[in-house]
Amino acid sequence: MxxxxxxxxxxxxxxxxxxxxxxxxxxxxxxxxxxxxxxxxxxxxxxxxxxxxxxxxxxxxxxxxxxxxxxxxxxxxxxxxxIRARPRKISSPTGSKDLQMVNISLRVLSRPNALELPSMYQRLGLDYEERVLPSIVNEVLKSVVAKFNASQLITQRAQFSSPLERPFPSPPPSDPQVSLLIRRELTERAKDFSLILDDVAITELSFSREYTAAVEAKQVAQQEAQRAQFLVEKAKQEQRQKIVQAEGEAEAAKMLGEALGKNPGYIKLRKIRAAQNISKTIATSQNRIYLTADNLVLNLQDESFTR
Structure with a gap:
């Protein structure tokens, strides 16, 4: 060259x-x-x-x-x-139905609709995320959160991690899901700006200090009430156990008395067994001990015992 x-x-x-x-x-x-x-x-x-x-x-x-x-x-x-999906975290302070301040953070996984890129460029340019996502997220959060009380936001909160292309099941009227409503409304709103949302999840849900302290105090009171109820039930069970035990012992004593009245040989048998135990103990002892029949509780001089 x-x-x-x-x-x-x-x-x-x-x-x-x-x-x-x-x-x-x-x-x-x-x-x-x-x-x-x-x-x-x-x-x-x-x-x-x-x-x-x-x-x-x-x-x-x-x-x-x-x-x-x-x-x-x-x-x-x-x-x-x-056109790859990119995550973005957006936080928004809003108010609940019972006028409690709620701080909610969403993680939004979004991407542009590849078939509508020319019109998107004419309307939004290249910085479409900055122009669209913060405004529509705040709008949807305020409209959805205002439908629930603060307690409902906690109990009816549901995390979803599956893609949004799946069909949305209709929530029952008596048990609506907060995350489901946010996802559905936010997805429909994003379509107006040629955006596709692959995932929407609540990452943080916090309340004011006063409300949080009140909730904690209520939980402590409920736990104390449950503990007191447990102690009461335990005492009742112990009382029932003692009553049943006493009734059993009384019934056993009654049956024993009736048996002795009919046949006194049982007492004699018990005396013989007691004497056997005493003699066995003495036999194994190294000390020398002399015991009479009376000491062994045999009562051999008692004519009624030897009959």
């Missing part, structure tokens, strides 16, 4: 005329290289491009997919959009 350039330079006329010709060739080559460079552009993965024509404006029927594309330099230039 260098040798070809040297040969070309050698064939050029010398002097001012040769310098002018060389300059023209260099300018021509530079113009061609610039034209080729400006005529080609690349749309990266996850992007779409539209054309702006200096005569006709935005071309509504042209949406370029990923890959290499050509354009007319200066006459056309591409406007590239990132």
């Amino acid at each position: 260098a040798q070809n350039l040297k040969d070309l330079a050698g064939r050029l006329p010398s002097g001012p005329r040769g310098m002018g010709t060389a300059l023209k060739l260099l300018l021509g080559a530079g113009a061609v290289a610039y034209g080729v460079r400006e005529s080609v552009f690349t749309v990266e993965g996850g992007q779409r491009a539209i054309f702006f024509n200096r005569i006709g404006g935005v071309q509504q029927d042209t949406i370029l997919a990923e890959g290499l594309h050509f354009r007319i330099p200066w006459f056309q230039y591409p406007i590239i959009y990132d």
Whole structure:
């Protein structure tokens, strides 16, 4: 290549005329290289491009997919959009139905509608998120939260992480879901601005200090009441147990008395067993002990015992 350039330079006329010709060739080559460079552009993965024509404006029927594309330099230039979903966290203070201040934070996963990019550029430009999302999120949050009391916002809050393309089930009138209503209304509102919401989730839900303290005090009181009720039930169970035990012992004593009245041999048997236990204890002892029959509770001199 260098040798070809040297040969070309050698064939050029010398002097001012040769310098002018060389300059023209260099300018021509530079113009061609610039034209080729400006005529080609690349749309990266996850992007779409539209054309702006200096005569006709935005071309509504042209949406370029990923890959290499050509354009007319200066006459056309591409406007590239990132159509991948991007998360954004938006916080909004609002009021509940019972006039309690509520601070809600939403995580919104949004992306532009690739089929409506030309009209989106004409209406919103490239910074569509800054222009649209904060306003519609605040609008929807205020309208939805105002339908619920502060306690309902806690008990009926539901987290959803599935994509919004799934059909929305209709919530029962007696148990509406806060997150479901926010998602549904926010998705419908975003469609007016050519936005698709892939996910909407409540990430934070907080109340004023006064209301939080009141809720905590109520919970403590409920726990104390439940504990007191448990202690009362426990005492009742112990009382019933003692009554049943006493009734059982009384019934056993009554039955034993009736049995002894009919047959006194049971007492004699108990005395014999007691004597056996005493003698066994003495036999295993190292001390020498002398016991009479009376000491062994045998009562051998009692005629009624030996009968």
